[in-house]
Amino acid sequence: MITIRDVARESRCSPTTVSIVLNNAPLANYIPQETKSRIKQVAEELGYQPNLFARSLRSNRSHTIGVIVYDISDPYSTQILRGIENSLYEIGYLPILADIQNSDSRFRNYLNILLQRRVEGLILFSNPFYIDVDKEFERVPEKRKVPTVLIGRESRLDTFSSVVVNNEEGGRMAIQHLYALGHRKIAFVKGPEIFLDSRQRWKGIATFAKESGLVIDPELVVELKQPSASYEEGYRLTQQLLERGHSFTGLVAFDDMTAYGAIRALKTAGLEVPRDCSVTGFDDTSGAAFYNPPLTTVRQPMETLGTLSVGILAEAIQASLQQKVSSRVQRVVAPELVVRDSTAPV
Amino acid sequence: MITIRDVARESRCSPTTVSIVLNNAPLANYIPQETKSRIKQVAEELGYQPNLFARSLRSNRSHTIGVIVYDISDPYSTQILRGIENSLYEIGYLPILADIQNSDSRFRNYLNILLQRRVEGLILFSNPFYIDVDKEFERVPEKRKVPTVLIGRESRLDTFSSVVVNNEEGGRMAIQHLYALGHRKIAFVKGPEIFLDSRQRWKGIATFAKESGLVIDPELVVELKQPSASYEEGYRLTQQLLERGHSFTGLVAFDDMTAYGAIRALKTAGLEVPRDCSVTGFDDTSGAAFYNPPLTTVRQPMETLGTLSVGILAEAIQASLQQKVSSRVQRVVAPELVVRDSTAPV
DNA sequence: TCCCGAAGTTCGATTTAAATG
DNA sequence: GCATTTAAATCGAACTTCGGG
Numbered sequence: 001m002i003t004i005r006d007v008a009r010e011s012r013c014s015p016t017t018v019s020i021v022l023n024n025a026p027l028a029n030y031i032p033q034e035t036k037s038r039i040k041q042v043a044e045e046l047g048y049q050p051n052l053f054a055r056s057l058r059s060n061r062s063h064t065i066g067v068i069v070y071d072i073s074d075p076y077s078t079q080i081l082r083g084i085e086n087s088l089y090e091i092g093y094l095p096i097l098a099d100i101q102n103s104d105s106r107f108r109n110y111l112n113i114l115l116q117r118r119v120e121g122l123i124l125f126s127n128p129f130y131i132d133v134d135k136e137f138e139r140v141p142e143k144r145k146v147p148t149v150l151i152g153r154e155s156r157l158d159t160f161s162s163v164v165v166n167n168e169e170g171g172r173m174a175i176q177h178l179y180a181l182g183h184r185k186i187a188f189v190k191g192p193e194i195f196l197d198s199r200q201r202w203k204g205i206a207t208f209a210k211e212s213g214l215v216i217d218p219e220l221v222v223e224l225k226q227p228s229a230s231y232e233e234g235y236r237l238t239q240q241l242l243e244r245g246h247s248f249t250g251l252v253a254f255d256d257m258t259a260y261g262a263i264r265a266l267k268t269a270g271l272e273v274p275r276d277c278s279v280t281g282f283d284d285t286s287g288a289a290f291y292n293p294p295l296t297t298v299r300q301p302m303e304t305l306g307t308l309s310v311g312i313l314a315e316a317i318q319a320s321l322q323q324k325v326s327s328r329v330q331r332v333v334a335p336e337l338v339v340r341d342s343t344a345p346v
Numbered sequence: 347m348i349t350i351r352d353v354a355r356e357s358r359c360s361p362t363t364v365s366i367v368l369n370n371a372p373l374a375n376y377i378p379q380e381t382k383s384r385i386k387q388v389a390e391e392l393g394y395q396p397n398l399f400a401r402s403l404r405s406n407r408s409h410t411i412g413v414i415v416y417d418i419s420d421p422y423s424t425q426i427l428r429g430i431e432n433s434l435y436e437i438g439y440l441p442i443l444a445d446i447q448n449s450d451s452r453f454r455n456y457l458n459i460l461l462q463r464r465v466e467g468l469i470l471f472s473n474p475f476y477i478d479v480d481k482e483f484e485r486v487p488e489k490r491k492v493p494t495v496l497i498g499r500e501s502r503l504d505t506f507s508s509v510v511v512n513n514e515e516g517g518r519m520a521i522q523h524l525y526a527l528g529h530r531k532i533a534f535v536k537g538p539e540i541f542l543d544s545r546q547r548w549k550g551i552a553t554f555a556k557e558s559g560l561v562i563d564p565e566l567v568v569e570l571k572q573p574s575a576s577y578e579e580g581y582r583l584t585q586q587l588l589e590r591g592h593s594f595t596g597l598v599a600f601d602d603m604t605a606y607g608a609i610r611a612l613k614t615a616g617l618e619v620p621r622d623c624s625v626t627g628f629d630d631t632s633g634a635a636f637y638n639p640p641l642t643t644v645r646q647p648m649e650t651l652g653t654l655s656v657g658i659l660a661e662a663i664q665a666s667l668q669q670k671v672s673s674r675v676q677r678v679v680a681p682e683l684v685v686r687d688s689t690a691p692v
Numbered sequence: 693t694c695c696c697g698a699a700g701t702t703c704g705a706t707t708t709a710a711a712t713g
Numbered sequence: 714g715c716a717t718t719t720a721a722a723t724c725g726a727a728c729t730t731c732g733g734g
Binding site for chain 2: 724725
Binding site: 001047049051052053054056057060062064067072073075077078079081082085086089094095096097098099101106113116117118141143231257260261263264267286287289290291292293294 | 347393395397398399400402403406408410413418419421423424425427428431432435440441442443444445447452459462463464487489577603606607609610613632633635636637638639640
């Protein structure tokens, strides 16, 4: 492998000079153009590539970001990843991916591993409620801490930044859409009360109902128990709704997966979507556009979530390089209603 | 940060000894148990963590694998990733993720970046035909080459290992399933002829037809053009099939996405799946089980594909550490028919 | 000679402090 | 003192070689 010494020898100067020139360090101003171009040419000819291990050892930087996702196979994760990956690429960073698979022991392990690898920042995806991220972080020694962004959930600790979608606004969009289509008897498959997102979305719904005078029939409201199996739960709960016998023409599901379960349950009961019942989802995960019928849903701008996270990290890293303290940033992005074929006028 | 010197000072011996003890190097046999435990205890107390940059510089190893996917938002990728990630975790490696987004310039860039970061191996996902992986690799200097596995496609170069599913067998499974259900008038949405997978799947279909005496009506065979937009193409081609007026009771789609498009087109034309027409997919991507109706499909064991790739890399890395030359490995794994609700007897 | 331990070198790039004409 | 250039120290771990008892 070609080292800086080889380049130095070949261009008849010292490694120091080569380093200064190739990195365009401040001292490069004092070096005549002629020497510079000679060195650059030699480096080019020899195919010199600096050894990043040596550079990292010296600079104590890895140009690497740790990305911890709770379930890589969840389409919600992948679109955010796309945004992260793209933005990192632009600033010369690379993501190290850790899929914790909903396991808190894996979370702990990965956290240690990534910190030991000296990632310069961390991005954590909103995770199952049973992993207490805040607590896990408290045991990390102050010295090792790096800028961290939480996507999709807010943190108690003021060391975390966060990027979330405006869930309340999103909930409102869903119900408002059905209301505008003339639906008045609307059923709800709520998210688990334990999730902040669920409570916020519900708040948006309740607020709109109050404002518009829409009456929400308690018999038409059911709640997901398990956060993980939302398709099956969506299916089961919708069956329950149907059995209760209170008719409805619209259904607001907690997320896309739940909506799929609901649509399937309606279909199985002989009801057509949207002819007999309109259904809305939440997220706009990649399958929503291809569903049968294509799903009307509230889109989370996932790529944007990823991009924003990287931006926050980049600034924090920059700040810490200049010995500055960066305070945490909390960003709330607007959702967007995507109307497809699963909703129709009454 | 605590260094090996700190541990040495605190335990009243030299850095050498500390290094030997903590790494359990061969020389550790000559060191009395008492010294060992003293050192270990001090290391523990001080919270010593070896600096991986220094270690990497010395050993020239990164314990890192580059994973190049052509489109992270494709569910096909994510399930394989899960398998990769899991296996790497077990052998103490970490994946660096590169999403090339179907762009060949990004591919080239990432290849360089990853090699410069000294990944110890590479996993490439089968990619759009317009990226000639073989060619890109030929320009990589011999010195920099690392063990490489191609998933989902075979390579001309004998430096690549590969892991693929048995496509011919899979094609056979799909048609055989419909045949067994009594279908005789079957339509086909083939994959692009340019893909090896497409040709292999078709071969499986053709062979079965010949063996069983099934007649394939050329008017009921259409072919995808664009590899990327298979939902839209599946939709459009199925409409074409319907317009031709040759009736059919079953449809074999190239992959799940195509099947979704086909189902949607049938539905739009007023046909129910599976009542009026059975449809099969290929891949068993994560949405297939939740589709409306849940899709009968030929599963690629994606996690296994990932796991096997890592296994191949691990062996190749091990071999090269012992100065051995490892030859390329080609593995073909069996697909599996997953019967759900999109197919039914005639 | 055997056991135990340490001094010194190496990995490759960067940076400080200093030397040349 | 100025414009150029460089020797030497540094980053932290690991390995080679050597010495004392």
